[in-house]
Amino acid sequence: MSFKKIKTAMTDFLLLIFKNDEADEGREEGKVKIRDIPSRHNYEVKGFHLRMQGVLAFIVAALTLYTFGRFCLSLLWGGILAIICWPVASRLMRRWPSSHGRSAVAAACVVGVVLIFVVPMILLVSVLTDEAGKGIAWVKDIIQNGLPEPVWVERLPWGAAAAHGWWQQNLASPEELRNLFGHLKFDQLMKPAASLGHSFVSILVIMGFALLIQFFFLRSGDEVAVRCERLGVRLFGVRARMVCYYIVSAVRGTMAGLVLVGLGEGALISVAYFVAGAPQPVLLGVFTALASMIPIVGSVALLVCCLLIAVKGSMISAICVAVYGSFILFMGDHFVRPVLIGGSVRLPFVWVLMGILGGLETWGIKGLFIGPVLTAVAYFIWSVASGGGLAKKSKSELLAD
Secondary structure (H helix, E strand, O other): OOHHHHHHHHHHHHHHHOOOOOOOHHHOOOOOOHHHOOOOOOOOOOHHHHHHHHHHHHHHHHHHHHHHHHHHHHHHHHHHHHHHHHHHHHHHHHHOOOHHHHHHHHHHHHHHHHHHHHHHHHHHHHHHHHHHHHHHHHHHHHHHHOOOOOHHHOOOOOOHHHHHHHHHHHOOOHHHHHHHHOOOOHHHHHHHHHOHHHHHHHHHHHHHHHHHHHHHHHHOHHHHHHHHHHHHHHHHOOHHHHHHHHHHHHHHHHHHHHHHHHHHHHHHHHHHHHHHOOOOHHHHHHHHHHHHOOOOHHHHHHHHHHHHHHHHOOHHHHHHHHHHHHHHHHHHHHHHHHHHHOOOOOOOHHHHHHHHHHHHHHHHHHHHHHHHHHHHHHHHHHHHHHOOOHHHOOHHHHHHO
16 A cells, blocks of 8 residues: 555544534534535545544544543542532522632632541641551550559459450460451551652642642533533433433542541541540540441441550440440431432432442542442442333433333
């Protein structure tokens, strides 16, 4: 094949990529149309051409994401933050629809995210680093010298002698504790705390770009939403609209019903940790908050923290914290969480639990959102495929499923 024929074929292929079968918006704006370009052929988009266009688009998208590297996390978190803030931003932008107004609203949302999440996270990291070191030092001291028996063991109304003997034999004896925890390598446990500063700087860089991306997403939110919906419809048909709705609802539902409720429960229970004199109360509070984002796991974290309070402090304080914490968890899980989730996608409990746990294990902290999103889309496909198809169901019926 001659060079001239190869050049002609490549020119024809590139012209086909920019051909649009539908009414193009560019026609109203006076842009150049495919028929305005001189050519020796009558270009018709055929199956082969469509497939080649799809392959080219996939290769370009894959190479672009590969080029972004770790900044793909910034793109992901920027999109997540924009989806979460969009309901508030859209209401404010309707009141100030000008270009400067939209920019001001987007900037205000970014500042709000910084004040609510970023600043407290920076303050917590310094405290957590110090408390993690103290906690590991406390465990090392216990292994070396044994765990002293609390005063309340001898004051038990029944079984005090048996409890005293068991404690002295198993927990107060350094030898027994070494057998239980001697395999732990505390130098390796301290490495994450030592490298926390370096990784935290990397996280701040990623978060800074995510906030910048969030700003541009919010400022052009209407256009971005329309283009994403149009692209989805062109690629997957009308069902793409419902998939987009499920994705957005899953992200907002995860943030409102899991993250915010978990952080609120952890903050309220942390107050009880400080009052009760718990060891490393900030560390225990963060542990409780993270665990409370996952259904049921918050109660397990509260139980562990209450046992630590009982070991190092007073049994009465531990009981009071357990009662107070259980009340907070009950109110948050049964009353606050359903209200915040509102009209978002309600998945069966097993789907939610598997999506969160599997997402965290597979994707890390970002799996807290990726897991529920994938689960919501999978549940949507299941409800459509097993319920007679989308054509026989309205949007409200799909959500009711």
